[in-house]
Amino acid sequence: xxxxPWISLGGIGVFAVLLLAVAPxxxxxxxxxxxxxxxxxxxxxxxxxxxxxxGGMLVMGQGVFFALGAxxxxxxLTLETAxxxxxxxxxxxxxxxxxxxxxxxxxxxxxxxxxxxxLPVVVAGALGxxxxxxxxxxxxxxxxxxxxxxxxxxxxxxxxxxTGGDTGLSDFKYFFGFVLNDxxxxxxxxLIAAGLLIVCLLAxxxxxxxxxxxxxxxxxxxxxxxxxxxYDPANxxxxxxxxxxxxxxxxxxxxxxxxxxxxxxxxGAAASILMIAGVALGGRASLFGPALxxxxxxxxxxxxxxxxxxxxxxxxxxxxxxxxxFLPNGLSSLPARFTGxxxxxxxxxxxPAIAAAExxxxxx
Amino acid sequence: xxSTSKRLRKLVAAGATVTTAxxxxxxxxxxxxxxxxxxxxxxxxxxxxxxxDTIKLGxxxxxxxxxxxxxxxVSNVLHMAADEINAGGGLLGKKIEYVQEDGAxxxxxxxxxxxxxxxxxxxxAIFGGWTSSSRKAVKxxxxxxxxxxxxxxxxxxxxxxxxxxxxxxxxNQQIIPAMxxxxxxxxxxxxxxxxxxxxxxxxxxxxxxxxxxLGIKIVGEEYVPxxxxxxxxxxxxxxxxxxxxxxxxxxxSSNVGFIKAYYDAGLTPAKTPIISVSIAEEEAPAMGHExxxxxxxxxxxxxxxxxxxxxxxxxxxxxPKSSGVTSDPMEAAYISLYLYKALVEAAGxxxxxxxxxxxxxxxxxxxxxxxxxxxxxENHHISKPGHIGRINADNQFDIVWASDxxxxxxxxxxxxDWFPADIRKQLTDAAG
Numbered sequence: 001x002x003x004x005p006w007i008s009l010g011g012i013g014v015f016a017v018l019l020l021a022v023a024p025x026x027x028x029x030x031x032x033x034x035x036x037x038x039x040x041x042x043x044x045x046x047x048x049x050x051x052x053x054x055g056g057m058l059v060m061g062q063g064v065f066f067a068l069g070a071x072x073x074x075x076x077l078t079l080e081t082a083x084x085x086x087x088x089x090x091x092x093x094x095x096x097x098x099x100x101x102x103x104x105x106x107x108x109x110x111x112x113x114x115x116x117x118x119l120p121v122v123v124a125g126a127l128g129x130x131x132x133x134x135x136x137x138x139x140x141x142x143x144x145x146x147x148x149x150x151x152x153x154x155x156x157x158x159x160x161x162x163t164g165g166d167t168g169l170s171d172f173k174y175f176f177g178f179v180l181n182d183x184x185x186x187x188x189x190x191l192i193a194a195g196l197l198i199v200c201l202l203a204x205x206x207x208x209x210x211x212x213x214x215x216x217x218x219x220x221x222x223x224x225x226x227x228x229x230x231y232d233p234a235n236x237x238x239x240x241x242x243x244x245x246x247x248x249x250x251x252x253x254x255x256x257x258x259x260x261x262x263x264x265x266x267x268g269a270a271a272s273i274l275m276i277a278g279v280a281l282g283g284r285a286s287l288f289g290p291a292l293x294x295x296x297x298x299x300x301x302x303x304x305x306x307x308x309x310x311x312x313x314x315x316x317x318x319x320x321x322x323x324x325x326f327l328p329n330g331l332s333s334l335p336a337r338f339t340g341x342x343x344x345x346x347x348x349x350x351x352p353a354i355a356a357a358e359x360x361x362x363x364x
Numbered sequence: 365x366x367s368t369s370k371r372l373r374k375l376v377a378a379g380a381t382v383t384t385a386x387x388x389x390x391x392x393x394x395x396x397x398x399x400x401x402x403x404x405x406x407x408x409x410x411x412x413x414x415x416x417d418t419i420k421l422g423x424x425x426x427x428x429x430x431x432x433x434x435x436x437x438v439s440n441v442l443h444m445a446a447d448e449i450n451a452g453g454g455l456l457g458k459k460i461e462y463v464q465e466d467g468a469x470x471x472x473x474x475x476x477x478x479x480x481x482x483x484x485x486x487x488x489a490i491f492g493g494w495t496s497s498s499r500k501a502v503k504x505x506x507x508x509x510x511x512x513x514x515x516x517x518x519x520x521x522x523x524x525x526x527x528x529x530x531x532x533x534x535x536n537q538q539i540i541p542a543m544x545x546x547x548x549x550x551x552x553x554x555x556x557x558x559x560x561x562x563x564x565x566x567x568x569x570x571x572x573x574x575x576x577x578l579g580i581k582i583v584g585e586e587y588v589p590x591x592x593x594x595x596x597x598x599x600x601x602x603x604x605x606x607x608x609x610x611x612x613x614x615x616x617s618s619n620v621g622f623i624k625a626y627y628d629a630g631l632t633p634a635k636t637p638i639i640s641v642s643i644a645e646e647e648a649p650a651m652g653h654e655x656x657x658x659x660x661x662x663x664x665x666x667x668x669x670x671x672x673x674x675x676x677x678x679x680x681x682x683x684p685k686s687s688g689v690t691s692d693p694m695e696a697a698y699i700s701l702y703l704y705k706a707l708v709e710a711a712g713x714x715x716x717x718x719x720x721x722x723x724x725x726x727x728x729x730x731x732x733x734x735x736x737x738x739x740x741x742e743n744h745h746i747s748k749p750g751h752i753g754r755i756n757a758d759n760q761f762d763i764v765w766a767s768d769x770x771x772x773x774x775x776x777x778x779x780x781d782w783f784p785a786d787i788r789k790q791l792t793d794a795a796g
Contacts, residue, residue, distance in 0.1 A: 030483045088794030095787040166561040167497040171504040184393035309466035
């Protein structure tokens with residue numbers, strides 16, 4: 001445990017001031033909107049930090065939960081824009097068929113908000129329960145979660161009339177009654193995203209300080225010993241997994257009004273891996289690492305991808321390799337390295353023996 | 365654990381506070397139903413700088429990702445057209461200074477870059493896009509910011525926007541001529557094969573309506589995602605259905621897998637020919653197998669004998685970034701920049717509203733490589749000749765059918781009685 005928790009809390013405070021007060025003053029509308037998008041990825045990244053960095057579960061399919069939030073929100077905004085009519089893209093593919101039944105409840109703002117919160121909890125809860133109780137872990141868990149993201153992306157691509165398919169859902173005019181074209185309203189959506197990122201950081205800070213945080217790290221590093229001590233590691237992992245799914249869903253839900261479009265490409269394998277890449281770059285077990293890493297990757301994509309479209313992916317790949325090789329705890333461990341101080345945080349990389357055990361996967 | 369749940373409750377409260385605070389801050393923002401809710405009314409004023417001796421234009425093409433193979437050529441031909449126009453004195457006496465952006469075959473990126481080009485780079489107009497998905501991502505952004513977007517690729521129609529000019533074919537200039545050609549050949553059965561996205565789905569919906577009118581039977585319909593290349597099982601269904609013709613609305617590199625499966629299944633152009641709407645001079649050599657004998661429906665072919673085509677081909681072959689051959693989407697991209705030139709000259713201004721007004725008031729024409737095209741100032745599409753070509757051994761197209769005159773653009777198919785009026789109404793209402 002960090003000896004001085006208020007240092008972290010102060011860090012969150014500084015971060016909050018930067019995001020909520022400084023950024024809206026100094027950034028143009030375009031870059032503020034982009035920052036809002038990075039905040040959405042950062043919210044998902046904070047969850048990945050919790051599940052992967054602290055819990056040791058390599059969640060390679062967070063796109064699934066990102067999609068649950070994003071598509072719930074997108075369906076609501078599409079219906080809000082369409083009013084009493086059937087959404088334009090559905091008329092295009094099959095003019096005579098009615099609105100698909102599962103769209104109907106998303107007309108309600110309350111239902112949509114509840115779905116954004118409850119859908120990931122239910123799905124991750126059921127999935128996590130089935131997997132962790134059977135002691136599925138390591139590479140098997142990673143492959144399974146990744147496969148789910150791929151499957152969902154294919155499902156959405158192939159149900160073009162029900163979900164907009166590869167083209168995705170876009171052209172939203174209103175956000176819960178607010179006109180999305182209005183710069184003041186767009187700033188509001190940004191503030192909601194940035195504010196919720198701060199709330200998520202506070203939540204994991206609280207988690208890390210708590211007894212549960214200790215137990216999560218213990219489970220990551222020596223699951224069998226935790227079991228011998230009388231705890232059920234499955235329950236510990238389940239809570240972390242569900243919370244991380246919830247955060248991904250919230251990130252996805254806010255991505256939609258900010259970016260104005262959601263497509264299967266944003267939730268599939270590549271997108272899920274990009275979320276992981278940001279977390280690994282920033283430092284998966286640190287408090288700020290995942291969020292800062294996600295924001296950095298997003299920024300790199302917007303700015304370097306613009307000036308140097310062919311080179312940017314190579315830069316990201318190279319950076320990823322360098323970090324994995326020389327800074328396994330991410331860029332956020334750099335200051336500690338320079339000061340030469342062995343940080344007594346629970347951030348140490350897993351010992352080879354434990355890593356090997358993790359890869360063994362299903363153990364009886 | 366009670367202290368933990370108390371803390372959690374505090375966090376939930378914090379989340380609620382953040383949301384309400386943000387909502388309160390936005391108290392001045394427009395609400396649904398406000399009079400100011402109209403499109404573009406609340407958009408910031410244009411930041412285009414027309415004071416200097418240059419004018420900025422944006423080119424937005426996928427330079428990376430799956431569509432790069434096609435869109436890089438469009439980007440290069442836009443650069444060539446800009447160089448030509450600059451050599452001839454520029455736009456309203458100002459040299460074009462272009463900002464090239466990468467859409468990365470990712471639709472949200474298209475939306476983001478459109479906003480960047482309009483609000484950060486302050487370009488006067490944007491040229492590019494290829495897939496209908498990319499256009500549908502750009503459309504809300506240019507409408508919101510009252511920008512201009514010139515789209516150079518044939519598409520499924522049923523769309524129009526005050527902020528988009530379409531220089532590729534709409535349905536009645538490519539799909540309907542292809543169906544007329546099939547009917548003239550006495551085709552009785554047709555199989556539809558397409559990529560699974562908005563263009564093929566919509567095009568096939570229209571094809572089915574027109575086929576019913578023409579008495580052509582649709583014996584099957586198969587889709588494969590845009591990024592998938594394996595067509596084996598779908599082509600087996602085609603082989604079993606034995607259609608007179610295959611209507612191919614597959615886009616991009618997925619065509620390679622389709623043609624491979626077609627030959628592997630023992631299908632031949634002599635017995636089961638394909639008519640494509642996305643295979644042009646650029647793509648034909650890349651198909652891997654001999655595609656000779658199959659057909660394509662386009663407005664422009666490199667083999668067209670018009671007064672202006674030889675010069676276009678020659679300029680392109682001499683251009684440093686040339687791919688050697690010319691094709692329909694390239695030609696449409698070339699048209700788009702010259703059409704913009706004609707528009708700003710008619711308007712005497714780069715202002716979007718002035719340009720749109722000039723389009724309505726004047727007859728804007730351009731001597732394009734496909735012939736003299738005329739802009740319809742109401743629906744922002746251009747007139748085009750319909751052509752069917754058959755691929756020869758040099759991967760060029762022999763023209764086997766041509767429309768008797770230039771076809772006026774009719775994106776909502778208002779001149780076609782077989783297109784149900786209630787669907788048209790639903791679509792225009794939804795676009796509304």
